[in-house]
Amino acid sequence: MKSLRIGLLGLGTVGAGLVQMASGDGPLSTIIEIVGVSARNRNAARPVDISKYEWFDDPCALAANPNIDVLVELIGGANGKAKEAALIALQNKKHVVTANKAMLAEHGVELAQIAAQNGVEIRYEAAVAGGIPIVKALREGLAANKINSIMGVMNGTSNYILTEMQKSGREFASVLADAQRLGLAEADPTLDISGGDAGHKLAILSALAFSGAPDYAAISLEGIEEIEPVDLETAQFLGYAIKLIASAQAHDGKLRQSVRPTLVKLNNPIAQVDGATNAVLVNADPVGTLTFIGSGAGAGPTASAVAADLMDLAHGDARPVFSGPCIGREVFETADKNSLxxxxxxxxxxxxxxxxxxxxxxxxxxxxxxxxxxxxxxxxxxxxxxxxxxxxxxxxxxxxxxxxxxxxxxxxxxxxxxxxxxx
The missing domain is CATH 3.30.70.260 (ACT domain)
Known part of the structure; x- marks a missing residue:
């Protein structure tokens, strides 16, 4: 195992969590050295001391720094500085570890090609479902299986809103406002409530399972804005729970990918997932159906996923960015949107x-x-x-x-x- 020199881009909740892990007495502290950091505001109040790390005002300068082996990108966003810094790091033959599902869903093919050309890795366990190791499960544990379908609750904000609407009988707008006050929803919650965030995550998992390349544009998106208390009450009467389900299913040479509110039978494990918890069900041959449930966000779970990727890099583990069960599969057509x-x-x-x-x-x-x-x-x-x-x-x-x-x-x-x- 080799020691890795890290450039950390982003010092929010997850970045601070990673610094705590690197400074603690766990396994990560023995294999990584944080060399430099960059964030929007150098003087922001943080729960960790960053004074011993070299500060970079420009994220791209950190990405190009010859003293780092890995860029950990935690600022997010499909474009802008996140993508620019990731490209620079890859072109300078540095590995990239990221939690940025939007960047991978929309630019994953381009980034993967540049990584391959430069003989470096892109790792992204933290980009999907926080602390649930679903990316590793698909890339490694299920690599020899034929994936039939993936479905799950992949956005904690929307699941929290639906759970609270069910419990309290309140309208969508009222529960959303509470979630924003509690810090469980963004000031602009559009990506969460419209299905876009779950769509980014589904694009990554679908690439691993079926196509080998994320295709966010092929995913049909519907959000939870139109759900009313009467829908949740009626669903429960009928023996169902309403969840925002991200789903990818292969059938007869066609691949259907969607994010939409769905009535899920109460005896299905996904129906029992409340609050901000995530869950993913994978049906595959020959293993059958596997259920993954856990925390989908937060400092601990997401930093844990980033740390796992760093541990793999330290062990020298290498494989194509979107390798997994998709290797050797037929080319799927996109199913018509309303053909379900x-x-x-x-x-x-x-x-x-x-x-x-x-x-x-x-x-x-x-x-x-x-x-x-x-x-x-x-x-x-x-x-x-x-x-x-x-x-x-x-x-x-x-x-x-x-x-x-x-x-x-x-x-x-x-x-x-x-x-x-x-x-």
Missing amino acids: AAKFYVRFRVADKPGVIAKISDTLARHQVSIESFLQKPPPSTQNVAIVLTTQICNEDVLIDALHELSGLDEFVDKPLIMPLHD
Whole structure:
């Protein structure tokens, strides 16, 4: 095992956590030496002492420093200084360890090519699901398996919001505001609540399992903004929990990748994952279904993942950036966005008038969509009524056509909400 000289870019929660590990009495402290650091504000209050490390105002100067072996990039963002510094480090034959899922999801192919040209490694365990070693599991432990599907809860902020809405019965906006006050949601939470953050993580896992190259643009994204308390209450009555599910599934030569709210059967381990916890289910041959559950963010879990990558580099472990079960697999086509065949949950907002249910039933029947269950919630102070139904297995594009027809009728107030059911 060799000692590594580290340039640390970013001294936020995770960066400070890594400094604590490197300064402690654990295994990491024996194999790395932090040579230089860089962050936005040199004088910011921090829980660790950085006075003994050389300070770099320019992240790119740190990346090019001849005295480092590894650049640890923890500032985030798909572009800007993070990507620029990573490129400089790779071009100067330095390994890169990063927690930056956006950069890898959107520029992973370019970065991997430069790493290969210069004979260096990119390590990114911390980029997906924090302390859960899912990247290592796919790259190494499951490398000889055929992956059939990956699904999971990969964004702690959205899962916390849905959990609190379920427990309290409060509206989305109220719970989001609380999460922001508690520091569990960003001031601009768009990436978390719209599915973008989970999409970045899914792009990385899907590359390892299926394609060998992240393709963020191929992932269909839907967020949790339209979920209402009535949806969570009804889902629980039906025996399900609503989760923002990131999913990649290969079938008949096509790869379907999506992030969307989904009703998950309560006996599924993912349905039991509450708060900011992450969970990933991998179905593979011959191993079967594996479940990974743990903390998806925070100083300890994420710094632990960064440290694990550094330990591997110290041991001389080397492999292509996106190697794993994807090696030797067929080239997949991207499945059409609305081609999913499943049972679906549909919630309408309608005016409280006679004949509405009959119109819904007749329209769905004409489109060959069979109804499995029908529920109507009594109207609150307004005259709008929530009508919920679940379908039998049908093609989503057919269901969408039927709902588009219904949406043109005067009785229908809002666009219907559609979510798949997963047992």
